[in-house]
Amino acid sequence: MERELLYLEDFVAGQRFTSGEYEITEQGIRAFAAEFDPQPFHLDEAAAKASVFAGLAASGWHTAAVTMRLLVTSGLPFAGGLIGLGGEIAWPRPTRPGDIVHVESEIVDVRPSRTKPMQGIVTVRNVLKNQKGEDLQIFTAKILSFRRSACAPS
């Protein structure tokens, strides 16, 4: 990864980042669901057709995990890594087999810590989109960020 890493003092509200792409496969949907979300509409096409999803859909947590992969590998160049404290998540529509997804991120707020001078919290709105530009997941995250001087090589 050749990306320039960003520190707390580099972030400003309105900055935007776009990740690379990831293809959602039926096999991936089933494998994740079998381990973590074993419900018929994530595992079986016929059961999924009869469900509220009207077809096989990825677990929302699979969608979230893929979003994280994209953010870590290409989306958000936070120095010190992507350490989320939490946030608000919504899945406005299902993720489907064959979807090619990417994340569009926007810095919403930058807040230095009152108690820890070397760090702060950056709020980022991350929208996972499919190849049609439809929003699959919106995750507004609070992410730990470090000042440049906190990460100086020791």
Added chain:
Amino acid sequence: MERELLYLEDFVAGQRFTSGEYEITEQGIRAFAAEFDPQPFHLDEAAAKASVFAGLAASGWHTAAVTMRLLVTSGLPFAGGLIGLGGEIAWPRPTRPGDIVHVESEIVDVRPSRTKPMQGIVTVRNVLKNQKGEDLQIFTAKILSFRRSACAPS
């Protein structure tokens, strides 16, 4: 699963549910991270020791996925399945190798849909706890719930 499934009209604020247990393993932490959150503090003990986590920690999304497994298999007996629309998530402390976790859930709000008479939204606060009773994740979820008549066998 022999649990009695609950419909929209069965839920009331204050109801509580407790899931079974799940053991977090170092192998599980690494496997999830390699696929979805490839950061050193989720993959390598030495790097993790030097990080803000001060030791190997599970990806927050791994923690979320394990929580979902517990909710689906033993925690929340929603008729029609566990279909989350979104919610608020926080990770107050890291999930560690060897942690034995379970979920304690409480119904916070029950709201019939204004437009879809056969369904509604149930808000549930789900706290993932380790064997010491420490909170690892708090996820307040909005979950789709169906009226009994919506799920009548056809």
